[in-house]
Amino acid sequence: DAGVIQSPRHEVTEMGQEVTLRCKPISGHDYLFWYRQTMMRGLELLIYFNNNVPIDDSGMPEDRFSAKMPNASFSTLKIQPSEPRDSAVYFCASSLKGVEQYFGPGTRLTVT
Amino acid sequence: DAKTTQPTSMDCAEGRAANLPCNHSTISGNEYVYWYRQIHSQGPQYIIHGLKNNETNEMASLIITEDRKSSTLILPHATLRDTAVYYCIVRVTGYSTLTFGKGTMLLVSP
Numbered sequence: 073d074a075g076v077i078q079s080p081r082h083e084v085t086e087m088g089q090e091v092t093l094r095c096k097p098i099s100g101h102d103y104l105f106w107y108r109q110t111m112m113r114g115l116e117l118l119i120y121f122n123n124n125v126p127i128d129d130s131g132m133p134e135d136r137f138s139a140k141m142p143n144a145s146f147s148t149l150k151i152q153p154s155e156p157r158d159s160a161v162y163f164c165a166s167s168l169k170g171v172e173q174y175f176g177p178g179t180r181l182t183v184t
Numbered sequence: 185d186a187k188t189t190q191p192t193s194m195d196c197a198e199g200r201a202a203n204l205p206c207n208h209s210t211i212s213g214n215e216y217v218y219w220y221r222q223i224h225s226q227g228p229q230y231i232i233h234g235l236k237n238n239e240t241n242e243m244a245s246l247i248i249t250e251d252r253k254s255s256t257l258i259l260p261h262a263t264l265r266d267t268a269v270y271y272c273i274v275r276v277t278g279y280s281t282l283t284f285g286k287g288t289m290l291l292v293s294p
Contacts, residue, residue, distance in 0.1 A: 115284040117281055117283070165227070173228075173282060174230065175228045176227055177226060178226075
């Protein structure tokens with residue numbers, strides 16, 4: 073298995089632009105998680121899905137952030153409009169029955 | 185979830201055993217101890233987890249004290265590639281999410 077796949081690996085954008093991060097979980101996994109990591113705040117859970125349904129989005133910082141999971145093999149995290157404080161590494165992870173989580177390589181987002 | 189306390193950093197010589205401690209004195213009976221690590225510029229990686237018995241896999245061993253208030257992750261023969269931040273996480277059985285603290289930065293030196 074290729075593991076969790078994220079794209080792009082790096083994204084540089086200007087403030088105010090829309091940013092879309094993509095994630096393909098491990099086949100057969102029923103949970104998908106989006107995390108954000110910064111030096112100041114560490115690794116934070118943003119939202120997670122179970123069987124494509126959002127379960128807890130309490131970690132989503134504000135309405136500028138949205139996440140979707142249209143099917144079991146694809147999820148997106150969108151930021152519109154982006155701000156410099158959104159600069160971080162965004163990780164996607166998946167798991168089977170919510171036990172061990174397998175993380176992707178992350179997307180490093182820089183908003184200028 | 186119970187709070188965990190880990191040292192900020194540790195050093196280990198290559199080839200020696202690395203013993204990473206974690207205190208979780210408020211752990212409840214239905215909470216597991218999980219260990220993850222994050223190598224620089226990579227996503228976190230699952231290592232091992234346990235409830236009350238000692239556990240071993242191809243990566244590491246987990247020793248949990250009888251009162252379950254602390255645990256130790258053991259890397260039996262540390263290599264330079266084991267240099268990473270190691271996170272100890274306590275999680276309720278069946279609860280899906282992980283809460284990451286600051287972890288322990290392990291530096292393995294030649």
